[in-house]
Every structure is written in structure tokens, then in C-alpha cells.
Amino acid sequence: MKRALVFLLFVFSFFAFPLLAQNQTVLAATPPMGWNTWNKFACNVSADLIKQAADAMVSSGMKDAGYQYIVIDDCWQVSRDANGNIVADPQRFPDGIKAVADYVHSKGLKFGIYSDAGRTTCQGRPGGRGYEYQDARQYAAWGVDYLKYDWCDHGTQNAEASYSLMHDALLKSGRPIVFSICEWGSNKPWLWAEKAGGNLWRTTDDIQDRWEGRKKWGDGGCCSNGVMDILDLENGLESYAGPGHWNDPDMLEVGNGGMTTTEYTSHFSLWAILAAPLMAGNDLQHMTPEIKEILTNKEVIAVDQDAMGRQGRRVAKQGDLEVWARPLHDGSRAVVLLNRGTSEAPITVNWADIDYPAHLTAAIRDLWQHRDLGQFTGKYTASVAPHGVVMVTVKP
Numbered sequence: 001m002k003r004a005l006v007f008l009l010f011v012f013s014f015f016a017f018p019l020l021a022q023n024q025t026v027l028a029a030t031p032p033m034g035w036n037t038w039n040k041f042a043c044n045v046s047a048d049l050i051k052q053a054a055d056a057m058v059s060s061g062m063k064d065a066g067y068q069y070i071v072i073d074d075c076w077q078v079s080r081d082a083n084g085n086i087v088a089d090p091q092r093f094p095d096g097i098k099a100v101a102d103y104v105h106s107k108g109l110k111f112g113i114y115s116d117a118g119r120t121t122c123q124g125r126p127g128g129r130g131y132e133y134q135d136a137r138q139y140a141a142w143g144v145d146y147l148k149y150d151w152c153d154h155g156t157q158n159a160e161a162s163y164s165l166m167h168d169a170l171l172k173s174g175r176p177i178v179f180s181i182c183e184w185g186s187n188k189p190w191l192w193a194e195k196a197g198g199n200l201w202r203t204t205d206d207i208q209d210r211w212e213g214r215k216k217w218g219d220g221g222c223c224s225n226g227v228m229d230i231l232d233l234e235n236g237l238e239s240y241a242g243p244g245h246w247n248d249p250d251m252l253e254v255g256n257g258g259m260t261t262t263e264y265t266s267h268f269s270l271w272a273i274l275a276a277p278l279m280a281g282n283d284l285q286h287m288t289p290e291i292k293e294i295l296t297n298k299e300v301i302a303v304d305q306d307a308m309g310r311q312g313r314r315v316a317k318q319g320d321l322e323v324w325a326r327p328l329h330d331g332s333r334a335v336v337l338l339n340r341g342t343s344e345a346p347i348t349v350n351w352a353d354i355d356y357p358a359h360l361t362a363a364i365r366d367l368w369q370h371r372d373l374g375q376f377t378g379k380y381t382a383s384v385a386p387h388g389v390v391m392v393t394v395k396p
Helices: 002-024 047-059 096-106 132-142 159-172 227-234 261-273 289-295 298-304
Strands: 033-036 069-071 077-080 086-088 110-116 146-150 178-181 200-202 214-216 223-225 246-248 278-280 313-318 321-327 333-339 345-350 361-366 371-377 379-384 389-395
Touching: 033 110, 047 069, 047 096, 069 146, 086 132, 096 110, 096 132, 110 132, 132 159, 146 159, 159 178, 223 227, 227 261, 261 278, 261 289, 261 298, 261 321, 261 333, 261 389, 298 389, 313 345, 321 345, 333 345, 333 379, 371 379, 379 389
Parallel strands: 033 069, 033 278, 069 110, 110 146, 146 178, 178 200, 200 246
Antiparallel strands: 077 086, 214 223, 313 321, 321 333, 333 389, 345 379, 361 371, 361 389
């Protein structure tokens, strides 16, 4: 009997302990939060910019609100040396990338970088094709915690195979690195990107700083989307997201000047309902109080970061008036009442829309007013400004 018990304990430890250890080290267990250079600064990147952004993330309260990653996007790299090693721009990064990563880490933050699965990046810099393992080793040596991997100049490459190859290289680098797949949804990555090692994957073409409207880039180039266009494309993808693997509707435009404060509030609220990565893309050093208030709203961020990891969906629609909702780990619901129209209007969430019985009495809390609104039975109605939202939790 004792021998049998010992044998069973051995079998349990052999299989269970590795699984427990794996669960404790899940990358991106909640949607990544951070800041990326591209939306505001494009190719105008430098060591000074990154250090200043890290300082601002701390001093602004964004770090305390949950933001972790400082990510350099395209244009940091200029060539490869005689041994094939990727070379950073010596003018803009005179002390190299590791010195920048060390500075970011000294602030208690994490450091991210950008490359491309093709021969060149979207801005014509050296890409990663053929150098996956070499680059991954270099990133690990520099202290990279997050890799955004783009899809320009990919020729006839197979997307799943290309991203799987880079993921394998990252695993063999010996350093945990969050893998952000950025192939714009062109190959339906929600169907394969988790298997290919992606922790998040872009589901659409690029976002642009506007409320709505799909536009082409230049002559024959593809497309950019307003916030509402991306929102529509996200609906229906919710079953593919969860802890460690997230649909990515692209980075935040909050604070970049193309929308109103009301529209930015809606943008941020909807990304939270979608369990989207929250990657700010504004000038962190020069935020207005209103933009800072949006980006650091801890109650809205708590919805985005909810441990259950369930992406929200549209549960009701009547013309320009919509209800979006997601379940939370404590059994409550987060709800966004969205007015896409141009006139103020009342919007109602019925309990049936969020899988509650009609007779249920529930407490409503407004996450932007930071105020408890009382008990309601069967439904809740609020007047919503044009292009605005009311965001609440509904708790039985």
C-alpha cells in the first residue's frame, strides 16, 4: 500500500508540478499595458525620448495605474554588422539599446522593442527574416521584455510559420519575452496566433486618430481605421481571447489631438470592455489633466485587467445606440452604453442582455463619475452624450 502511495505521489509530482510552474509564469496573464513610440513620434525615436517617457510614466501616475512597458517601435535599427548582428542607430542611441533597457528597468518598468518578420521593416530598416535566433539572443542579452513583430516586406512567407519560428527563437533565448504579433489581421491570426506563441495579435489594419472612417494609405496602400470601424471588426472575435492570448485592436490614440475628450473617453472605455492591450501612444511628458485622467482611471483599467479575461461584445443595438458588456470574475458585469450618433439620447441595458434574470436587483456604479448610483431592477437607463459613453458595473 505504501509503495503504491509513493508511486502515485511520484506520478502526481512529475506531471502536476511542471504545470503549476507553467501557470505561475504565464506571460500577459492580463492584457499588456504600456506605451509605444509610433502613434506620436513615428521614426523620431532616441535614447533620450525613451528615458523621458519612462520618467513621465512614473511621475504621471501611469505606472501606479498599471502601465508597465516602454516600447520602441520602428526606426531604432539601421544595419547589420559583419557578423549579422542588428545595429542600433549610433546617433540616436549612442550608448546602445542595453543602456536604454537598463534605464527603463531602473524605473521599475519593462522594456520592449520592434522588428519585422520580413526582410525589412515597414520603414525600410533591417527585418528579422533569416536572423530570428540571432536577434532573439540579442534581445535577451539587451534585457528586452516585449517584442512587437510586424509584417512588412514578407513576400510569399507563410504567416503562421514565420511567427512560430520567431516564437521558438524567443523561447530558446532563455528570457521571458511577450510576443506581440502585428500582421494586421490579414491572415485571421485569431485562428492560429495562440498556437504560434502570440500573447497578443493585431486583428485589424492600423488605427488612426479619428472617431470613424476607413482610409487608404497613399497610392494603392492599405488602410487605416477610425475607432468605430475597429470596434465593429472586433465584435465576434471574443471567443479567441483570454489570459495569455489577446485580440489587439491596436494602440491607443488618447491624447494625440484628433478627437475630443468625450471621444477619447469612449475610446478608452471600449478598449477596456474589449479586454484589449492598453498601449498608450501619446506624448507622456505633455499630457493635459483631462488626458491623464482618462489614461489613469483605475476603475476602468480594473475592467480591462479583470482576472477572468473575458473579452466583451455588443449585446444590444438600436441604430446608433449600442450596449457592450463583459462578465467579471466576481459575477458582476461591466457595461458600456455607447452613443455613436450626433444627438444626446437615452440608452438602456436590460438584464436579459447581460444574462441576468429580469427580477434581479443590482447595484450600479458609474466608473467615470466614481459614484454609486443605487439599486435597479431589470434594467438601467442613462442619457448619453453624442459620441460618448456611460460606463458602469452591474453587481447583484
